[in-house]
Amino acid sequence: MDALENLRVAAVTLWANRLRTFLTMLGLIIGIGSVILMIALGIGAQNYVKEQFRSLGTNIVVIGEDEGRRGGRPLTMADAEALRTQIPTVQNMAPFIANDGRVVWKSKNADGRIYGITPALVKMLGFPVLKGRFFTEDEVTNRARVVVVGQELSNELFGADDPIGQQILINGQNMTVIGVTKQVAFKGYLGFVERGLMMPLSTVQERFIASNSPFGMRLGLVFLEAKPDASVDELTFQATNLMRQRHQVIAQDDFFVGNAQQTLDIFNTITAGLTVVLALTATISLVVGGINIMNIMLVSVTERTREIGLRKALGASEEVILLQFIIEAVLISIVGGLIGTAMGIVLAQAIGAISPLKPEVTSWSIVLAAGVSGAVGLFFGVFPARQAARLDPIIALRTE
Amino acid sequence: MVISLEQIRKSYRLAGADVEVLKGIDLEIKRGEYAAIMGPSGSGKSTLMNIIGCLDRPTSGAYVLNGQNVASMEKKALAQVRNREIGFIFQQFNLLARSDALENVALPALYAGMNAKDRKIRATEMLERVGLADRLHNLPSQLSGGQQQRVAIARALMNRPSILLADEPTGALDTKTGQEVLNLFEELHREGLTLIVITHDTEVGDRAKRLIKLRDGLLEQAIPEKVR
Secondary structure, X not given: OOHHHHHHHHHHHHHHOHHHHHHHHHXXXXXXXXXXXXXXXXXXXXXXXXXXXXXXXXXXXXXXXXOOOOOXXXXXXXXXXXXXXXXXXXEEEEEEEEEEEEEEEOOEEEEEEEEEEOHHHHHHHOOOEEEEOOOXXXXXXXXXXXXXXXXXXXXXXXXXXXXXXXXXXXXXXXEEEEEEEOOOOOOOOOOOHHHEEEEEHHHHHHHOOOOEEOOEEEOOEEEEEEOOOOOHHHHHHHHHHHHHHHOOOOOOOOEEEEEHHHHHHHHHHHHHHHHHHHHHHHHHHHHHHHHHHHHHHHHXXXXXXXXXXXXXXXXXOHHHHHHHHHHHHHHHHHHHHHHHHHHHHHHHHHHHHHOOOOOOOOHHHHHHXXXXXXXXXXXXXXXXXXXXXXXXXXXXXXXX | OOEEEEEEEEEEEEOOEEEEEEEEEEEEEOOOOEEEEEOOOOOOHHHHHHHHOOOOOOOEEEEXXXXXXXXXXXXXXXXXXXXXXXXXXXXXXXXXXXXXXXXXXHXXXXXXXXXXXXXXXXXXXXXXXXXXXXXXXXXXXXXXXXXXXHHHHHHHHOOOOOEEEEEOOOOOOOHHHHHHHHXXXXXXXXXXXXXXXXXXXXXXXXXXXXEEEXXXXXXXXXXXXXXX
């Protein structure tokens, strides 16, 4: 008996009992739909986290002083220059200093955070310019008295007034506002950008921070950007080695080297774990769906006892009957799986349309769902099919 | 000899005790014979039919069907014997309700592995043979009882079996359509088919050329072929 004929017979039988067939499938439809949706949500969450981290630059390495270490050497401009010139995988280097600042404008005053930076950092971290502009290399060289203000601080100080061109006092120093910016995603190191006072590094050095040390001009942080073809881990390793050499470290580092990749990896591990948990939870409903198929198939075998007896009398072997019922179960589950997959995709897109989290339906999750639904049908179809195959034709034919 | 039964015994376990239903049947049926097996209920005729039809195996004894010793065959081999050697006709027709006449008739050939095209040709011929050429695509529910039984006969003929085995073939039909079915049997007999009819209806039994009477699991007498 050929497979095509088997499939046709199964399709005719299932179509004849459309409502029951649909209800049998329902459990599996929901199960497969949830698996697809949960995996899509999990991957969407991963993408969301990645997107949030992307602006912070996963190709950036940060070096700073280890504040817990006493007696270590400070991080200096000389270190920064050495890192830039001696490590071949460095694309760009940006020095950085920070300090607290008190701002006065007309009768208002507020607390802010002074950041001494260069255009290199602006480019590296992609500070958004909400109004005005950032300062130029020339303004850094000339120690220009210009400032870019964080959005929150700007709103607090200027309210409805245009901040651009305003003269403000920062820790008693007169500065001209040239731009407004807001938070970049590098929160670990730049926690107060919303209340930031971004000024040229040279200006901050000259006017706000007594930053000279026996080893030269002292820095808060040094940002290094890896070349596009270089790995962040490699750069981290090289920077660590160079710093140990320069600071003559014997036992314990007096600096730290961090990169966002590590943080991103942690988040990726968490969201991947979350995806697995969601998918496993949904899998439970798949099992329930499979048991549902088994129940209905058992009822179906009982109802069709006479038909089975007849088929056996006409020469159908146990194998043929077994195959017929297994094919029915597998057909139910595959069709249910397809409907469930379609439902999962539609739901995922609906969620994507109304939420910032964009679920992503991957091809492997569809392949997985199809495979699982087929396997569920096979697994839960075997028992009823065996019951059918083992029926004694004499007793089966006598059944009313 | 198409059928040769020798000391066929069959016992069932019922409520802890062995009940012997067939107590040693010796029976031979020649090719082309038209025989009726008759007996009151409880005489063992259903059990005998099941054994002749290879639906059941005897507890002991020898059964040779068309040269094959079927008494000791495995289930799978028996299914094949039923498929090739026996054409069943049931009291309740036993047609598949969701399949049309053509599909019902073609079913035994499907299990024999005949391809779809040949199945259709052969099934059409068989339906023409029983006078239902214009009913190929009717569902059983769209056919009268007599027509349904003729579809069942066409199905029984499908695989060119050695014997036609009919169990109360007119039991669910009125007298007139019952007679039509028996007329068809007679025609098939004249064409050389071997027919065995199991019945308790003497009118049906009388149409056969040979009467085999069963009582309490034994042949009462083997009435020789009647001269009509």
